[in-house]
Amino acid sequence: MYKKIIIFVLLFGMFSCDEYLDIVPDQTQQIDLLFERREVAYSALATCYAYLPKNDGVYTSFMMMSDEVTTPIAKETDGIRIMKGQQSSSNPKFGLWSGWQDQGSLWEGIRHCNVLIENIYNVVDMTEDEMDIWAAEAKFLKAYYHFLLFTYYGPIPIVDENLPINASDIEVRVKRESIDEVVDFIVETIDQAILHLPARVLSSNDLGRIDRVIAKSIKSRVLTYAASPLFNGNSEMYSDFINEDGEHFFNQNYDITKWERAKTASLDAINTAIENGVGLYEFISTPPGFEEDFDDEFLQSMYNTKYSIVDKWNTELIWGNSNPVRGNDWWQMQAACMMKNPNASSVEAAWQWVAPTLRMAEMYYTENGLPIDEDLSFDYVNRYNSISVSGSQSLQAQYGSSTAVLNLDREPRFYSSLAFDRGYNRTWGSLWQLKMKKGESHGRIANSDDYLITGYGLKKLVHPDSEGDGYSKIVTYSWPLIRMAELYLNYAEAVNEVDGPSSDALSSLNLIRDRAGINSVEDAWGNPDFSSNLNKHTTQDGLREIIRNERLIELSFEGNRYNDLRRWKLAEEYFNSPVKGWSVDESTVEDYYTIKQVGVRSFNSPRDYFHPISINEITINPNLIQNPEW
DSSP: OGGGGOOSEEEEOOOOOSSTTOOOOOEEEEHHHHTTSHHHHHHHHHHHHTTSOOTTBTTTOGGGGSSSEEOOGGGOOHHHHHHTTOOOSSSOTTOTTTEETTEEOHHHHHHHHHHHHHHGGGOTTSOHHHHHHHHHHHHHHHHHHHHHHHHHHSSOOOOOSOOOTTOOHHHHSOOOOOHHHHHHHHHHHHHHHHTTSOSOOOOTTTTTSOOHHHHHHHHHHHHHHHHSTTTSSOHHHHTTOBOTTSOBSSOSSOOTHHHHHHHHHHHHHHHHHHHTTOOOOOOOSOOTTOTTTTTOHHHHHHHHHHHHHHSTTOTTEEEEESSOSOTTOTTBHHHHHSOOOTTSOTTOSOOOOOEEOHHHHHHSOBTTSSOTTTBTTSOOTTTTSEEEOOGGGTTTSOTTOEEEGGGSSBOHHHHHHEEOTTOEEEETTEEEEOOOSTTSTTSOOTTOSOSOTTSOEEOTTSOTTOOTTSGGGSOOOOEEEEEHHHHHHHHHHHHHHHHOSOHHHHHHHHHHHHHHTOOOHHHHHTOTTTBSSTTGGGSHHHHHHHHHHHHHHHTTTTTOHHHHHHHTTOHHHHTTSOEEEEOTTOOSHHHHTSEEEEEOOOOOTTGGGSOOOOHHHHHHOTTOOOOTTO
16 A cells, blocks of 8 residues: 555546535646646645545444444444444455545545645745645645544554655555654644644635634644543553564553643633634524424523534534535435435435434433433433323423333433434424334334334434435535534543543533533532432542543534544443344334344454554555554
């Protein structure tokens, strides 16, 4: 593969488009001609962006590669197969190293970035400031692609410059660098880019292009990952993972200064974001049907959470992918999550087969802002039993109907994210009263592979106004690559690791909890009437668990959980247990609300903490060292 680093041609091309990144390279051209004029050089910049992974694709999203969702066997994706232990080094799935399907190798993306950086100053009809900005964008993307490779492969080669055409075989056969060297390179390259990036890009024609807020926010994520247990002094797993000179790829000693760097970077990113108009989202419209009672705090909190994702280019979105899967592309994530309209034809675009797991339904807090097994007022022991919905619960589920105890008296994020039997779902432009048992209007159709195997539907990723009887009726939005809530979570985590429980950490968490419509950390865990783990937040270990749980809830289904559980070295705990759901092939209350195993997960530790490098790549470059146990 590394012979590909030598470059003397560059793909380029341009199609008519509505947005900046809708540009696809389709032919070759000499570099000197490519950088002769601004108009043509623009396609080289677009090519740098073209390697961003499309997380809104049902077959390309890393969200599918955790314990968040599952599918019927007939609908399995590569992400699901990885979680079943079916990854291989002979033909890696989700292989960002070599590329797969429509995802190009990130090394190729890095190569294109280097070409632009090295040649952009040859363009004759651009100002120096404009050339500086384009070069800075390419530098950031180069750093970001290194970061993605680092995230999934650990120690990687550093490709800061393209090799000349006459490079020797020894030069071509690059080597993997240590974790600390890779992180330092990524951060230094982002810092170089920040010097010339605009503070904030707000032009409708340029949305999705890199700016200073984006760069500082991703720097916060990079340093948060680097400080985490998987990368910070991980002698437990990687004491024998060494290079040909006997040097460790992973630093063997825990270093708290890594958390200090993460803390500083996260605060800087928060301040820069706020200075440029970024903030936690608040829904300010009134949905149809709620004109009289939308002042209800519960409904407001639900819509705050829902639209922080699906409201395109909203004020919380720091960076979104402005070239999402869309149009008539049948692999769009939103279509696979959307529930079928029972009155629509059999050929509609809504598939209804990406189902949240029972574990995710149990993860969200109670209405008191506590885990369901720590809230004294929640009937945790009988959570799988059915119960009649009372009048005080009528905004959560249909009054007088029977649903599971688990589905009631939960926090607003539960209801904005998950669809369930006898709950509600605003979709297809109207409010549905869900009936999800077999044979009912939203339940499984006999012999159909398009069904929710766990009994839960994923509402969070579907715009309420989307209609699934045609792809043109699906309301698209930019997949959130990073949003403001993550910065507060990054900062809280770093503060707790450096200073222990503090007002700064709690304040950051409480901003998110307040927007979510639940009690502050202090009010939740400090209340003896509700908390079975009283004052848990006053110890570093206790607050660490609270911070992690808050992150898993707030960022659920956005593609973060897989990486977070890995960096905390908790993947084997979560990814090795059976997948469970309701008995969706049953039609009675008693039978439907019976827990059933609907899938398996397999995670081999430490092997599966990182992805394998393809055997073909190692054959081409013997200097590469395979990840442990692959």
